[in-house]
Amino acid sequence: MLSGELFALSVLTVFIFVLLTFLLGYLLIRKARENRSRKRIKQYKENYKASVYDYLVTGDSSRLLRPSGKERKLAIEELLSDFSNVLEGEDEKKNLSNYATLYLTETYRSYLKSRQWSKRMNTLFLIEDLYMDGLAEDVKKNIVDHPRVTKEEVVQALSILARFKNSELYYYIDLKSEQLLEFDLRTILRRVEDDEFNVFLDNFKKEAPALQYAVVEKIGNSKDIESISFLESIYQEYKGEIKIRALKAIVKIGYVNDITDYLPLCESSSWQERMLVARLLKIEQDQRSQNCLKKLLHDESWWVRSQAGESLASFQDGFEILTTITQESQDAYARDMANEWLNKGVIT
C-alpha cells in the first residue's frame, strides 16, 4: 500500500546520505589542506623576514627576493603588509612600494577584475597598505567606473585615490556623492592632505550637506588654529546642523577670536547650541561666562546642565560658585548637578 512512498523515501534517504558524505569529505580535505598551507606560509614568512626587512631598510636590490608560487607570494604579501603598519621612514616606505609594484602589480591588476567581491576588497586594502600608486588608473577603471560596484568598494577606492593624492579625487567624490554617507566621506577625507584639501574648502558653499559636515569635522580633528576664521565664518553665516558642527569643531580647537560673538547662544532655542556654548565658555573664564554658565546650570536639558557644571568646576573659583548654588538655588536639579561636580574631584 505504501510501497510508492517507501521507495521515494528510500531514494531521498540515500541521496541525503551521499550528500552528507561528500560534505564531510570536502570539509576534511579543506581543513587539512588549509592547515598544511598555513603552516608552510608561516615557515616561508619566517625564512624571508630578515631578507625582506634588509631590502626595505637598505633598498639594496641585490637583496631582492623573487617570490614564486602562490604560497610564497602570499607569505611575501603578508610580510609586506605587516611591515607597512610599522615602518616609519619615507625611504623604507618607498622601498616597500617598489617591491610590491615589481612583484605584485600584475597579480593585483587581475584581482581587481575578479568576480569575487571579497577578493576585490582585499586587493583594494593591500593596494593602499603597500602604496601601489601605479594601480590608481586600474582602481578607477575597474572599481569606481564599473557598474557592478558596491558602496564599500567605492569608499575604499576613493580612499586610495585620496592617499595617492590623485587630482581627480574631488571629481569622483562629487560623482558618487549620492551614494556616500557622512561617515564614508570622513573616512576618505582623513587621508587628504593640505593642498588637496583646499579644493574642498574652495567649493564648500556648493557642496552637499554630508560633505560639508565631513569637511568641518576634519578641520576640528586636525585642531588647526589657522582654520578658526573659516569655522567662525560658517558659524556666522549658516543655521541648523552645519552651524552646530562648526561650533563643535571650534570647541575641539579650543580657541576663538572674540568670545562675545558666542554669548548670545546662552539664550539659543537649541539645546545642542546651549550645551556647546557651555563647553566653549571654559576658554574665557570671565564674569560674563560665569553668569551664562550659572544660568545654564538651571537649564531644562540634562546635557546642558551637566556641561555647565563641568565648565564651572574648571573655573578658578568654581568650588565656591558651585557650593553657593547647592546652598541657594531653588532648583533641585541644579543643586544636584552642582553637587555632582563638586564631588567629581574625588576621581579624575
Added chain:
Amino acid sequence: MDLQTIIQLYAWGIAIYMIIVITFYTVILFFSTLQVRKQYRLNRTEPYENYLDESFTRPISVIVPAYNEEAGVVQSVRSLLTINYPEFEIIVVNDGSKDQTLTIMLEKYEMVKIDKVVRKQLQTEEVQAIYQSKILPNLYMIDKKNGGKADALNAGLNVSHYPYFCSIDGDSVLESDAFLKVMKPIIDSGEDVIASGGSVRIANGCDIRNGSLVKIGLSNAPIVVMQVIEYLRAFLMGRIGLSRHNLLLIISGAFGVFSKHWVLEAGGYKRNTVGEDMELVVRLHCLIKEKGLKKKIVYVPDPVCWTEVPESFGVLRSQRRRWHKGLFESLWSHRKVTFNPKYGAIGFVSFPYFWIVEFFGPIVELSGYLFILFTLFSGGVYIEFAILLFLLSALYGSVFSMASVLLEEWSLRKYPKVSDIVKLFLFALTETLWYRPLTVLWRCEGIWQIIRRDHSWGEMKRKGVSK
C-alpha cells in the same frame, strides 16, 4: 473513518509539517550561504581600521547585570577592559546579589561611592549606591535592590552616559574587536541600524585566562558538543538568513548593541518576563513599523562573544524550559503582530515562523516520536515507513548541522583541528537519537508550565569560564 486511515492521515500530517519546516530552513540556508560566500576570505582586520579613530565611532556604555556572579564578574570586567575600542564605559549592576559580588568588585577595582545625578528615564527598583573605580574612571558599579535582569539593565541604562549600549552577561568573554565589528553596521548605515547582535559561541572547552581567550577548543562532553552544533546552526544559518531581510526577532542577551534613544523610546526592558532580550527586539520592530521608519535590526556573524553553557542535564533542562516560556511570552504579548499587514514581513514571516516552527514545533515533533514508538509496537506495514521517516529526519538534521559547519569554515574558521570536524559530524549524526528528543521534551515541559501558570525560573549554576 477507520483507524488505519486516521493513522495514515496523521503520518501525512507530520510529513507535510516536516516538508514545510525543511523548505523554510533550506531557503534560509540558501540566503545565509550567499551572504557568507560573498565575504569568503575577506580580510578580518582591515575593514575596521577606520573605526578605531575616536572621532569616528560612537562611544558605548557596556552594562553588565550581575546577580550572584562572584565566580566570574572580575574576569568578565577584566575581559571588557582589554577591548579594542576608542571610548566606552563599563557599568556593572549588582542586582541585589546574595553572595560576595559587590565586595569583590569594590576591593578588586578600588571602587568608591560617588554622588551622581541620575536621569531616571526608566522605573527601577531602588538604587542604593553608585560606585566608581579609582583606578579605572570608566568603570562604574550600581548597587540596587533585586529586581531581575531586565530591571538591572534598565538601572544601567539610567546611569549610562553614551548613545549606544551593549548588554552583556556576567559570565561572557568578548573577543577584542567585538565592539568595532558590531558597531560597523550601525555606523555604515548612517545610524539606520538601531540594534546589532553578534555571534555567541561556547566557551566550555576553550582555554580562557584572565578574561582573555587563549585557545579555542571543543569540549569532550557530548552535551556541550551538541550545544556547539546547535549554536552554529542558530547563529550562522538562522540569524544571517533572517537578518538579511530585517526579520530578526532575537538579539542574544549575551551580546548585543542597541541605540539608547530607540530603546528608551520603546520603554526600556520589560520587567517580569523570562525572555526580556527577545521581547525588546520585538517591541523595537513594532515601534519601527508603527512609526513607518526605515530602521533596521541586524546580526553580524563575525564579532564573537564566548559564553558558558550548561554541562549537566538538569541545568540544561531548566534553561530550555525557561527559553520556551520566554518565547511564548514575547509572541503572546505581541500577538497582534501575527498576520497583521501593518507589520509587513515581521507579521507574515517572522511571527508565523516563530509560532509554527519554534513554538509549536516541539509538540509536533513529540507526537512524531510517539507515533514512531506506536508503530514499532503495533507492527504492521507502518514500521518501514516509521524507520525511514526516522532515518530521514536524522539525516536532514545532520545536513543542516554540517552545512552550518561549512558556513563556519567559510567565514570564521574558529575550530583549528581536523578532528574537531569529525567530532562535530559524528555528534551531529547522533542528534536525533538522544539530544533532539530531550530538548523537544524539555520545551514541551515549558509549554506545560505555561498552561499550569508555573513561573519558576530555574537557576543557572556557573563555575566561571576563566582560569
